[in-house]
Amino acid sequence: MKWEEVRKLYPDQYVKLNILDFYLEDDRKIVTDVALINVIEDSKLATKELLKSKGNTIVYHTGSKKIVIEMRTPTGLRGMRL
Numbered sequence: 403m404k405w406e407e408v409r410k411l412y413p414d415q416y417v418k419l420n421i422l423d424f425y426l427e428d429d430r431k432i433v434t435d436v437a438l439i440n441v442i443e444d445s446k447l448a449t450k451e452l453l454k455s456k457g458n459t460i461v462y463h464t465g466s467k468k469i470v471i472e473m474r475t476p477t478g479l480r481g482m483r484l
Contacts (some may be wrong), residue, residue: 403434409464416448417441421458421468426473433460433469 404440408417423435442448442461452461 403438405433405436405469408436408441409465409467412441412464413466414463415441415443416445416461416463418451418455418459421460421469429473429475431471433471436469471475 408419418439418441419436420439421433421435422437424431424433426432439459442451448461448463455461460469460471
């Protein structure tokens, strides 16, 4: 399902999604196709769900025109011994 469709069906709501397709633009992932998992009406519950999300599962608000995820690069080398 396209993000635009989700926005029309569930205006001004938090939704839990599985990312199906995206493209990279600089250091950003632009999501184009998603699978709706469920609608989350409470913002506190949306935050809890976001913190539990892993992999391609995200929580996003339909007020946003695009799903843009900033890609981070690791800054440290954990556990590396010199």
